[in-house]
Amino acid sequence: MKLIFEKSKPGRRGSSLPKPSVPVVDRIPAHLRRNQPAELPELSEQEVIRHFINLSRKNMGVDTNFYPLGSCTMKYNPKFHERLAALPGFAELHPLLPQLRHGGQLTQGALAVVYEAQSILAELLGFAECTMQPLAGAHGELTGAMLIAAYHRSRGDAKRKIMLIPDAAHGTNPASAAVAGFRCEVVRSDADGNVDLEDLRAKLNDEVAGLMLTCPNTLGLFDPNVKTICELVHAAGALAYCDGANFNAIIGRLRPGDLGFDVMHVNLHKTFATPHGGGGPGSGPVGVAEKLVPFLPVSRVAKRADGTYSLEYTFPESIGYIAPFYGNFGVILKAYAYMLTLGREGFRRVSAHAVLNANYVRARLAGAYRQKYDRPCMHECVFSASGQAEKGVHALDIAKGLIDRGFHPPTMYFPLIVPEALMIEPTETESKETLDAFVDAMLELAELAETHPEKLHQAPVTTPVGRLDETAAARKPRLSEPVAEK
Amino acid sequence: MPYIANTLEDTTEMLRTVGCSSFEELWKLVGVELPPPPLNLPPGLSEYEVVCRLRRLASKNAVDLVNFLGAGYYDHLIPAAVSEITGRTEFYTAYTPYQPEASQGTLQAIYEYQTMICRLTAMPVANASLYDGGTALFEAMMLACRVTGKRRVVLSEAVSPIFRRMIRCYCCNLDIELLEVPAGPADSAIGKLLEAVTPETACVLVQYPNVFGTVEDWSAFTAAVHDRKALAVCSTYPIALALLTPPGEMGFDIVTGEGQSLGIPLSFGGPYLGFMAVTEKYLRKMPGRVVGRTVDGAGREGFVLTLQTREQHIRRENAMSNICSNENLCALSALAYLSCVGKQGLIDVARACAANAVFAREQLLAIDGVEAVGGEAFFNEFVIRLPLDAAEAVGRLIDKGYAAGFPLGRYYPERGNQLLVAVTEKRTREEIKGLANALEAVL
Structure with missing residues (x-):
């Protein structure tokens, strides 16, 4: 998608101000006055809104997808709080x-x-x-x-x-x-x-x-x-x-x-x-x-x-x-x-269901992925894709495969003491149906790792971009957009 | 409770799947043996009851005062489009964009934000945000100590006292020698600041415009600081940069600031936005996240978090900073704000602030007994001296419906009669005249 700067056209305005009610003068000395205006974009309000609404659609969020990012507790955010x-x-x-x-x-x-x-x-x-x-x-x-x-x-x-x-x-x-x-x-x-x-x-x-x-x-x-x-x-x-x-x-x-x-x-x-x-x-x-x-x-x-x-x-x-x-x-x-x-009882229900949901996922995935520490968990469960890695499918590939199946991936490669870690935190706000769908996707990916490991190396294919070249990004950083030549 | 989906039936089945018949069994299974603690808390409320309670509390806050209070935190207009954008749940319910393919919205937005901060400050590199203006200035100081290998810091007393007390607090465990240089009447006493810079100095921290609202020329100063192998750091006010020579053109090495004025509500002190921009030379020593542009396997342009080897999750105790969560959504507010007001709109906002401030100062100085403090070069904030204690005068003006400004005596005991007055584009001629009349009446 084009950058907002590329959508700019001289003379467009996206906001209005009250008419000045006092003389428009200032006390900024001439030598401290900016020579060139900062090159901010010029768009109408509608164009600004459309740019950002369309950008937002390139994100996964808790409100659009299951987001079992371990240690991040991606639970539902009640809407009336915002108001x-x-x-x-x-x-x-x-x-x-x-x-x-x-x-x-x-x-x-x-x-x-x-x-x-x-x-x-x-x-x-x-x-x-x-x-x-x-x-x-x-x-x-x-x-x-x-x-x-x-x-x-x-x-x-x-x-x-x-x-x-x-x-x-x-x-x-x-x-x-x-x-x-x-x-x-x-x-x-x-x-x-x-x-x-x-x-x-x-x-x-x-x-x-x-x-x-x-x-x-x-x-x-x-x-x-x-x-x-x-x-x-x-x-x-x-x-x-x-x-x-x-x-x-x-x-x-x-x-x-x-x-x-x-x-x-x-x-x-x-x-x-x-x-x-x-x-x-x-x-x-x-x-x-x-x-x-x-x-x-x-x-x-x-x-x-x-x-x-x-x-x-x-x-x-x-x-x-x-x-x-x-x-x-x-x-x-x-x-x-x-x-x-929540009140007194609500807090207790939060932790109980958070722990239940995590153990449910753990129980259902236990046969398909390895666990370095095989014991009941609290609010999140950590698996290792080390078995899959032997077939050439790494935690990263599983994560990207999940994106194509409509799930935000779990936390990858953390904690550091678990090789190929996938850390899954469902939170208490997710339903059993959602957990089942996620587990089914994880099982399908484990199966795919056995039968067609190469298929996962291309994932994700359903997103606006595929896997990005992070090495190039760090080697030759492009961290801001140069001002376009007039 | 509306936020748990598991029905009794689901719960029973799921407990069975994990080999338990009750929650208490589950707790034992995971190793929690202690009995549940007694909790001295009330029972839960419905949404309507919570809303009623908080509306009642909101009504106990004095937001109906005509606001001339600033001191680094300003009452600017915010177009409604800004909260429409930050209110998109795809933005606000997402996590840090660790999975770039599923986070291009956040990542492109932050790249655009970084670009706008660079263009406002005339600096080549900006990060993805820090907590607030004070922590940003502290992080800048730490960056300077890292790259110079020196531990002596010169801090102008014309820097926000709110920022200075935070820096003092953080320095107490860090073996950093902090030297605070007294300000002039409304200036930063640039000559004295320079005298304080020795070969052992890592950096000098100043503010532009300074806390008294005065705008000063730092060009010769930064050159002299560089001659002494130290870094020049400034904290700035982004709205003012629409009219002022940007800090990047004055030779600063690091530019930070409080970004609240860019579309972020005052909200009783936060969440706010710390921004930071640096010269090319220091980009790999910069704290915090940064987004970079790159391509995917098919050559499509995209965005990723980059230079992550500077950060805590990789470098641990040797990281450039301990920051993890930043103020991403506030950076999005700033981006949305700057996009809505645009190139000319930001200049118009700044001109309106400056013009209102000139008018307000004239009106206030016309009152018998009210005197100017300091020079004539300011943006939208200035200091006046009253014939009585400024805190006392402000107290009387509250009864007349005005938050007349900030009495400086709280932070500068020798300035007990001085009032710092801020004027934004929101204030009208009538409100300003009203303030002058009210002040005259209480003197």
């Missing part, structure tokens, strides 16, 4: 308004949303308090790691510079720990896919600040030793961080605070049904146990005895300001609506 976020009382609210009059009197409704959301979240996590400020999951990890650093610093424990990270972890864990000033050391997984306790014991010492553990882990497994792991970490004077990317598997059923974790982030754009937006905006609130409360970022939203809400800034041990304001408020608002809709 709530667009209410003028929220959408037009300037973030500096609370600072214009003491005590946040001008934004009581918005502060109530943040406070109530953080309270419900703290209850679900089993933690003392939450901050809603982190702007994405990785930003939550960074915040959590900074809290751990602040905790040790406050105790004068300056040599704790190591963050332990299991080999199955998301790449964001080590990357976030590094931005918080830590050096990372890897803890191995054992033969069952759990943390290798011997390796953990060997690596814990008085230089370790903490352990970042995904729970349930990135293999979709619940590590039965979680409590022991937290105890070992604490005994070494370190703190236990829970990566809550997979919180959907246990919400309402287990509270990470009860398991012994000290700090945790969750992804509102996963467990709490806010849209992924094609890669963001997300929101990564962080919950903490009592001992980390003093270090939480500012500002903090509090509730006064009279039922009104306030912003509080005076916390001398706080790590400071990690975000410009109060977090991705528009996202928090949608998650709050979801929390209100």
